[in-house]
Amino acid sequence: MEATDRKLAIMKVIIEDYIDTAAPVGSRTVSKKFEDGLSSATIRNEMSDLEEMGLLVQPHTSAGRVPSQAAFRIYVNELMSLNGAVSEDERAAVNSFYMCHIGDMENLMKQSASLISAMTKQPALALVPQLRRTTLKRLQIIPVIKGAALVVIVTSTARVKQKVIRVPDNVGDHDLNAISRMMTERFQGQSIADIDVGRIGTSQDSFLMDTDVFRAIEECINDALLLPDGSDILIEGVRNAFNYPENESIDDIKSFWTLFQDRVRLQRMMTDALRHDVKVTIGEENGEDWLKNLSVVTAPYKVHGRSLGSVGVIAPVRMDYARIIESLKIVSENLSKVMTLYISE
């Protein structure tokens, strides 16, 4: 069976109606919305063909039809139009928002996620600038309690990340101070991924015979600061997930909730987004069971061509792709601009 233009046009109408209403679409509805005045009987025949081709699905005999995930893929690739999905006014509003913010990174990312969520009426995710892709501004080791110290790392994107490490008892406050100063001087401006504490350990400074602290710090940086632990993910607008008409049972809500609780998994997903441009993953394409009824759209923000972090939306397969893609593009472009400003100073 061949997918004629008319079939695809009909499918497009069905998809867009379904995105709107979340309810199966009947032939009469399509007939009314379809530009050329085709009768519902004709539409029925075409719809029957589309079903045979695996693009439409009938929940039960006497219901309308629902687009399959394959249909959404075709829609996203070939059928939808991005023009006008986000109005010029909205664009301008977003741009001006990024003009006049004061530079608190964590907050900026949070607001970006909120913004996306507000524009799309869906839950939004943001991955803050990744440490291993930014440079070190300062490293400070602060004694907290006997045997433990706090490592505070400040990055070029004004992110602060902290972690408690154990230190040998024979290392005093003064030593920690000296190490902090030394490491900051040595690694300032370098990529955090490149920090190789070992190199310092072998240096001439003899005030510290014990290299345990260095090893602890290295471990701290590697394991604690660079491994995805879910702290790099911001989630906003989860409440939107409660309004999906297709979710009526509490179990649906629960599974959504557990989804958003698994921050590590989300972080991994959003980190994967760094390797692509705008990326749309529809339902089972995700390959993961927990996402089989959801689609994910992500967009990275970049500095000098290098992806630093990402923003994204996670929503039912019947999301409004055009609007979501455009919203993410706008936000990620703005973020890229702001970040470039930060990094270059």
Place this chain on the structure above:
Amino acid sequence: MEATDRKLAIMKVIIEDYIDTAAPVGSRTVSKKFEDGLSSATIRNEMSDLEEMGLLVQPHTSAGRVPSQAAFRIYVNELMSLNGAVSEDERAAVNSFYMCHIGDMENLMKQSASLISAMTKQPALALVPQLRRTTLKRLQIIPVIKGAALVVIVTSTARVKQKVIRVPDNVGDHDLNAISRMMTERFQGQSIADIDVGRIGTSQDSFLMDTDVFRAIEECINDALLLPDGSDILIEGVRNAFNYPENESIDDIKSFWTLFQDRVRLQRMMTDALRHDVKVTIGEENGEDWLKNLSVVTAPYKVHGRSLGSVGVIAPVRMDYARIIESLKIVSENLSKVMTLYISE
């Protein structure tokens, strides 16, 4: 009408059954559970009296009865027994957990909340040690971008709090460093609430004619770091709220969700808990509409008699008060011990 011992004993049975099942309790059920073998008819008469006294409520004629909020108050004050609400084994497990943790404050509080949530099967809250009640360990101002700097404050409880402030353009990196050092030296070990930046501004150091930075830092400390902004609250175990049998509509879930979203309000509530010992607030006693069907139990943790922060549970009025109170006591006692250790070093 007088509340005889027997009436109260019957009420106790009803309350405890209701805590268990969340369903109206009938006279036959009580008759079976009641120690002395009273018939259901007798119980019915007593229940009728209790209803007249405003302690029981009948959802509709042919249903059992539900305890009123007033009944719960009497139960908490006079009827319930705390003994055995938490087993010795559990106690021991909790204690040993606090024995062997490594000192990351944020994490410790998070785990405490998780612990409470696990013990009580309810959502749990924790208020991290309040800045204005701890002392300063280090204050560092780090330039981020032209015109903005990051103030990082580390407290004696190993908390890190950061905030971006504006700085005048003529203040250089070197100045910020000097100010950091000066302020740390000057205020180290002092209560953060006592930091009066003005006192420094007037000092002899002439390298900085501009006192704007000082003012900005002061403002930063006062407004941004001390005002409740919701960042001091940790919430764990919200998923428990999805399992309440009395919540069946999605709207119930939604309202629960919005409740937990309003972190500032929760923070204010938990801050209020600092002024009391274990505190039980039942339903409308809260005075706030959003809590009229929920009870809140809070317990502060203290260092040298001074409340630093608090832990709490928020759940339907029919919560298991004895178990929740005991759980909070155990955790707060352990937290007090750990905190005392921190502060004294």
Place this chain on the structure above:
DNA sequence: AATTAGCACTCGAAGACAAAGAGTGCTAAC
């Protein structure tokens, strides 16, 4: 050959109705 009107058919949603069951209040007996 494509389109359409017409009609029988399917299936779920919604409403009506009856039966079951849990619980009460009252009365009279113990």
Place this chain on the structure above:
DNA sequence: GTTAGCACTCTTTGTCTTCGAGTGCTAATT
């Protein structure tokens, strides 16, 4: 003071029916 007994109330549950949206097929139309 307690309790057995009973009529009464009200929700829950299941069954049946009706209604309507939608389909698929056939025959007529363009």
